[in-house]
Amino acid sequence: MSITNNTNGSTKDERNTFSQKLVCEILDKRFILETLPPRATTPDKYLDFCEKAVESGAQVIAVTDLPMGSSRTSPIAPAHMLVERGISVLMHFSRTTRNAIRIEGDLIAAHMLGVRNILILSGDDPRVGTYPFSSSVEDFTIYDVFRLTKLLNEKNEDLAGVRVYGKFEFCSGGVFSPLESDYRQTLERMKGKVEAGCRFFISQPAFSQEATINFLERMGDLRGKSKIKIYVALMLFETCSQLEHFSKVPGVFVPNEYFRYRSDQNLKRFSLKRAILMVEKLSPYVDGFYLTSTTKDLELIKTIGDVVLDSYQD
Numbered sequence: 001m002s003i004t005n006n007t008n009g010s011t012k013d014e015r016n017t018f019s020q021k022l023v024c025e026i027l028d029k030r031f032i033l034e035t036l037p038p039r040a041t042t043p044d045k046y047l048d049f050c051e052k053a054v055e056s057g058a059q060v061i062a063v064t065d066l067p068m069g070s071s072r073t074s075p076i077a078p079a080h081m082l083v084e085r086g087i088s089v090l091m092h093f094s095r096t097t098r099n100a101i102r103i104e105g106d107l108i109a110a111h112m113l114g115v116r117n118i119l120i121l122s123g124d125d126p127r128v129g130t131y132p133f134s135s136s137v138e139d140f141t142i143y144d145v146f147r148l149t150k151l152l153n154e155k156n157e158d159l160a161g162v163r164v165y166g167k168f169e170f171c172s173g174g175v176f177s178p179l180e181s182d183y184r185q186t187l188e189r190m191k192g193k194v195e196a197g198c199r200f201f202i203s204q205p206a207f208s209q210e211a212t213i214n215f216l217e218r219m220g221d222l223r224g225k226s227k228i229k230i231y232v233a234l235m236l237f238e239t240c241s242q243l244e245h246f247s248k249v250p251g252v253f254v255p256n257e258y259f260r261y262r263s264d265q266n267l268k269r270f271s272l273k274r275a276i277l278m279v280e281k282l283s284p285y286v287d288g289f290y291l292t293s294t295t296k297d298l299e300l301i302k303t304i305g306d307v308v309l310d311s312y313q314d
Contacts, residue, residue, distance in 0.1 A: 024171035024199055025088065026060055026117045027229050030288035031308045032090060032202075033058035033301060037073040043081055049296065054087055056298045057305025062119065064293065065092035068249070069129020076106065080113035090173070091115050093145070094123025100139035104148060104158055107170070111152075117171045119202065120145050120193075143196045146172055150197030173200040178215035179208075179253050186215075187222060194226045201228060202290050204251045205235035207258075207274065209281040216285050229287040234278060234304065236295040237271045239264045246294060272300060276307050283311035 026032075033053050038046045050061050061082055063075040079091040091110060095103060110118070122142055126134035140148070144159060151157050152168040174193045180186045190201065206212045212232060216223075223230065235252070237243040240262065247254040261267040279289055289308050295301065 023169075024117070026090060026171055027200060027287075029059040029088060030312050031058055031305050032060040032062050032231060032288065032290040034062040034064060034291060034293040036064055036067065036293050037075055037078045039072045043073075043078055046078060047081060047085070050082055050087060051085065052298055053301055056302040057309065058291075058301060060088040060090050060117075062090040062290065063092060065094045065121070065123065066097055066126070066129070067092075067124060067293075069124050069126040069131075069134065071130035076110050076113065076115065079110065079115045083114040088117070089115060090117045090119055092121055093118045094121050095140055095142060095145050096123045096136045096138065097126055097134075098139075099137050103140055103145060107149065107152070108164065111166075111168055111170065116169050117173070118149070119173045119175070120149070120198075121175060142174070143192050146174070146193055146196035146198055153197070171199055172197055173202060174198045175204065176201050177204040177251055178206060178212045179204070183215055183218055187219065190219075191222055194222065194228060199228060200231065200287075202231045203233050205233045205292060206278065206282075207235075207253065207255050209278055212282060213285055230285075231288045231290045232278070232282055232286050233290040233292055234275045235271075235292045236268070236275055236300060236304075238268050238295055238297060238300075240267055242294060243267060268300075272303065275304060279304070279307045279311055283308070288312075 035046070035050060035053075053061065063079045063082070065075045066072065075091045075093075079089045082089045093107070093110075098106060107118075120142065126136055148159050149168075149170040149172045151159065152164060153170055156164055156166070156168065158164055174190070176186055176190050178186075190198075203212070216230065235246065237246070237258065243254065243258055246252055258267065258271070261270055289304075291301065291304055
């Protein structure tokens with residue numbers, strides 16, 4: 001069900017002025033590290049890893065939301081704990097595991113706990129995860145969720161026109177794939193998200209600098225006029241079993257050359273080399289990079305972080 005945006009007579013110029021004034025500190029960052037929340041009531045190990053990752057060069061910690069339909073800690077609690085420790089956080093927010101009132105309630109709760117930066121996703125199909133009988137909820141479209149955060153920011157209202165008190169400062173981002181067969185459809189979806197309040201995009205894991213550059217060049221006015229930031233996701237493989245698993249994930253297109261390596265060590269070395277090459281080739285075209293949670297090796301994280309940050313030195 002799609003809900004019409006209620007702007008209460010505010011003009012497009014007024015809404016654009018508000019968006020330009022909204023400060024999104026995450027948009028000044030270059031290196032985002034994705035993490036998986038724990039399956040535990042004790043956050044110590046997770047928080048310790050995040051703090052060490054920041055020391056190793058990660059500028060933002062992304063907290064995933066039930067990835068692959070797996071049941072684990074909601075991202076709201078660990079995101080809040082990281083914010084309390086002074087760490088910049090990007091919290092994933094999936095719509096299809098929540099109904100309409102839960103979407104709004106969780107967004108308000110996250111903001112109340114200091115979480116401002118959110119990556120709005122449709123989410124992975126819950127039926128492929130812990131509980132195959134789980135339902136996928138379609139109360140809101142992805143554009144509705146963006147419009148909701150924009151309305152809360154600009155008008156202190158929800159999609160039903162109900163007043164919500166307090167000052168909201170959501171900085172909302174979305175995802176895109178540079179490898180879809182029809183790039184025009186991808187651009188149309190991105191345009192719709194930008195019009196609904198999206199401030200930045202993170203790509204699906206990218207392995208080809210040529211294909212990614214071709215797509216970015218086709219963005220044209222969409223990127224120039226909206227001044228959105230673009231981050232490219234990198235995926236490192238530490239083991240062959242990891243490669244086999246993630247190569248079957250929808251939206252992840254792993255080149256054949258990765259499968260030539262039969263030992264974990266050789267695959268890890270090749271994967272790192274390719275990721276570094278991606279950073280070196282793509283940094284002139286994008287605003288930063290996003291390292292997926294496939295690696296927890298702090299030395300690898302530091303290596304990638306150093307290359308990313310060096311690529312943006314004047």
